[in-house]
Amino acid sequence: GESVGLHLPTLSVQEGDNSIINCAYSNSASDYFIWYKQESGKGPQFIIDIRSNMDKRQGQRVTVLLNKTVKHLSLQIAATQPGDSAVYFCAETPNSGGYQKVTFGTGTKLQVIP
């Protein structure tokens, strides 16, 4: 089945600490995963992506980890800043090739405490 968000869990983190946001996806055939950041009243903003043939990918201050065995995805944010406060969504597409529709998971609201 598809991941559907019905509620919004919240993660509160002290400024400067590292944040870890977790996501469980449902489709074992998914090939491509993306993390999006959504600020209030705005559209989702691409953060980082990873393909199913990888288990880790790093960006600037962000790292995505993929565990296909347990269908788990995580986003790590180093040295969290107030500007990181937003809702974070993991998303998946079924397979590579062509323009695939994106299925969003349940979002997590990140609150950074100054």
Place this chain on the structure above:
Amino acid sequence: GAVVSQHPSWVICKSGTSVKIECRSLDFQATTMFWYRQFPKQSLMLMATSNEGSKATYEQGVEKDKFLINHASLTLSTLTVTSAHPEDSSFYICSAPQIQETQYFGPGTRLLVL
């Protein structure tokens, strides 16, 4: 980077009227665009896939006669909410893939039906 715009950013209308929302890819061509709807504190739910030169593909449970989609050109897709009712009040977001799989989202359109 790729930019997707939406117009209007917000709209208030009376029940029974129709509302048109535009989605434009500003610096790239998009043969496919996606329309999502997001209710407060919930995830994005895909409504339909807009295809340039052919009919849109709607997700299960989305009324195609109520949510009319027209992909007029390689840079423009429109979503018309016909005979809008208060339950149609939501945040409507479009996306367009510039390269395979990586999608760029518009800023969203907030619709309030009185």
